[in-house]
Amino acid sequence: MKYFLINLRKEHIELAIAITILVLFILGAGAPASGCNSC
Amino acid sequence: MYLLILPMILGVMLGITSPQFAQQRSLSIKKPWLVVIAVLPQIAAFYIPIFREISAPVMPIILVGSQTALLYFIWCHWEQRGFVLMGVGLGLNLLVISLNGGLMPISYEMAQFLFPEGEWMQGQLIGTGKDIVMRQETILLGFLSDTIPVAIGSYYVVMSIGDIFIATGAFWLAYILGANSTRKELVYV
Numbered sequence: 761m762k763y764f765l766i767n768l769r770k771e772h773i774e775l776a777i778a779i780t781i782l783v784l785f786i787l788g789a790g791a792p793a794s795g796c797n798s799c
Numbered sequence: 800m801y802l803l804i805l806p807m808i809l810g811v812m813l814g815i816t817s818p819q820f821a822q823q824r825s826l827s828i829k830k831p832w833l834v835v836i837a838v839l840p841q842i843a844a845f846y847i848p849i850f851r852e853i854s855a856p857v858m859p860i861i862l863v864g865s866q867t868a869l870l871y872f873i874w875c876h877w878e879q880r881g882f883v884l885m886g887v888g889l890g891l892n893l894l895v896i897s898l899n900g901g902l903m904p905i906s907y908e909m910a911q912f913l914f915p916e917g918e919w920m921q922g923q924l925i926g927t928g929k930d931i932v933m934r935q936e937t938i939l940l941g942f943l944s945d946t947i948p949v950a951i952g953s954y955y956v957v958m959s960i961g962d963i964f965i966a967t968g969a970f971w972l973a974y975i976l977g978a979n980s981t982r983k984e985l986v987y988v
Contacts, residue, residue, distance in 0.1 A: 771980060772980070775976055775980045777828075777831065778826060778828055778976050779807070779811070779973070779976065781828055781831045781834050781835075782807060782969055782972060782973065782976075783804060783807065784834050784835060784838045785834050785838070785869060785872070785885065785969075786803045786804060786807070786965060786966075786969055787838055787841070787842070788834070788837055788838035788841050788865055788866065788869050789866060789869050789885065789888065789889040789892065789961075789965050790803045790888075790892070790961075790962050790965050790966075791892050791896065791903040791928070791929045791930065791945065791959060791961070791962065792802060792803065792928075792945065792956050792957060792958045792959070792962050793903070793905050793909070793910075793913055793925050793926070793928045793930040793945050793956070793957045794801075794802070794913065794926070794928065794954065794955065794956045794957075795912075795913030795914045795925075795926065795955050795956075
């Protein structure tokens with residue numbers, strides 16, 4: 761059980777890091793322009 | 800930018816709920832620090848007002864330098880399909896940005912689509928983004944610039960072909976991440 765909890769936490773941290781890296785990558789690589797047509 | 804992050808959220812959710820379609824068992828991310836170092840100058844230059852004013856003259860150098868570093872990051876992951884899609888998208892964006900002075904060109908028509916009340920001049924920057932207003936006929940490889948209008952309610956976005964590749968690659972990678980996050984715990988339960 762202890763091993764499961766440690767492993768679970770490790771997996772989730774890895775997932776969070778991977779998602780953060782992908783979000784940062786999108787932020788840097790993408791170049792869409794956005795606006796508010798009805799504002 | 801939110802429109803590019805949305806496919807990622809959908810990908811993770813789909814991966815968690817329907818992991819059976821994921822052929823790749825794990826996602827290996829090498830040199831993650833490279834992404835952080837490459838993107839930080841962009842965040843400062845485009846999203847933080849104080850730095851934005853200071854960095855205005857060198858924005859094109861920051862954008863091209865940062866995206867070139869991100870292209871190297873992709874080079875390190877060329878064997879993974881999702882990264883290839885993102886790399887093609889980044890390459891297309893970087894190509895049109897580099898050919899047109901270092902910022903993403905957007906036509907008057909598309910600028911008007913985003914802000915109908917605005918009056919746009921050649922060389923004007925749009926909002927806090929990376930876009931610069933140019934006449935359509937002066938844009939080199941104009942079809943790679945921001946030319947695809949998307950409307951979601953009152954939120955309006957103009958995307959490039961490269962952005963669509965990036966969004967597709969992000970969805971793919973997020974799906975693998977979501978799918979694998981459910982598999983590994985099952986082994987130890």
